[in-house]
Amino acid sequence: MSMEKDTRTIVLIDLDNTILDFNTAEYHALGRAFETLGLPFDAEIAALYNRINIRHWEKLEDGILTREEVLVKRFEALFEELGVEGDADQTQALYETNLSRGHWFMPGAEALLETLSKSCRLFLCSNGTQRVQDGRIASAGIAPYFENIFISEHMGANKPEARYFDLCFREIPDFDGGRTILLGDSLTSDIRGGKNAGILTCWFNPNRKPNPGPIFPDYEIAALSEFDAVLYKAFG
Ligand SMILES: [Mg+2]
Incomplete structure (x- = not known):
């Protein structure tokens, strides 16, 4: 079976405690x-x-x-x-x-990036200090997986602000909100932000914490390996 790159599906991924073990x-x-x-x-x-x-x-x-x-x-x-x-x-x-020196991966993160970067368009969306995140991203060697990297300090806005997402979307060529999903571990910044921005959201909840509400994701996974199935459910 040939893996054809789906140039329509856009995946926004959080960095800390989603890709890297913060x-x-x-x-x-x-x-x-x-x-x-x-x-x-x-x-x-x-x-x-x-x-x-x-x-x-x-x-x-x-x-x-x-x-x-x-x-x-x-x-x-x-x-x-x-x-x-x-x-x-x-x-x-x-x-x-x-x-800013050194990095630890979350379990399954490298495999996820490897797979996703071949099957859809990947963007990194992180609330953080540019200098620190640049160092960690370089240390982990993950920049090549992403079409672009959006660090909140550089953007001048933070998740969950709608402005942060507006600025990201503006920098994504051929952006299609209906084909976009955000994957992140934080209900208050990632999921709240994604919902405010009108895109689908997937909560990465490795410790299976109960959701206290009132922010509810469209999807929830406990392991990064489950995200493939989410994409299939969301976009076919
Ligand atoms: Mg995070």
Whole structure:
């Protein structure tokens, strides 16, 4: 059977915790930064940081904080909660440098990109800092799989803002919203954003978390290997 490239189907894919394992990268980058600065670090502190970090990015999604504020304020909040004297700016800078080096794949991500890049048009849609994401994408060697890469800092808008998606769609030649699907692990940024933008959405939910609502994806998968079947259901 010959694999003919379907030039009509457009797949937008999120990067962090969809293609690359951000949690592992974050843990290592934080650990090295804290070690360099002589700050305490263990799994509990990492988990606390993770909760604080998510809260701060949600404030960005809700338009309460700017990207720059999120990056520094999350460390200010962490140090305050830990009761340690730490320089949030310096920690942020070190953490970003560490994060931009190295990568870990989510299970099945390379196989997914390999298959999809041969069967449809792929675009990477990531909320992130350009410098960090450029480093991680280069480290993982995944740029050739994508027709274009849309990093929110560069776009000047973030998922789930409709403006972010408008800007992406404008840069996709022959864009057809009716043949477009977004795959991502975040209900609040990916799925909410995709739905607002009027395209199909697929929630990658590897830990099978219950969906708290009110954001419901069109499709849900627990393994990236299930996405092929979703595409078939969505577009035939
Ligand atoms: Mg993600």
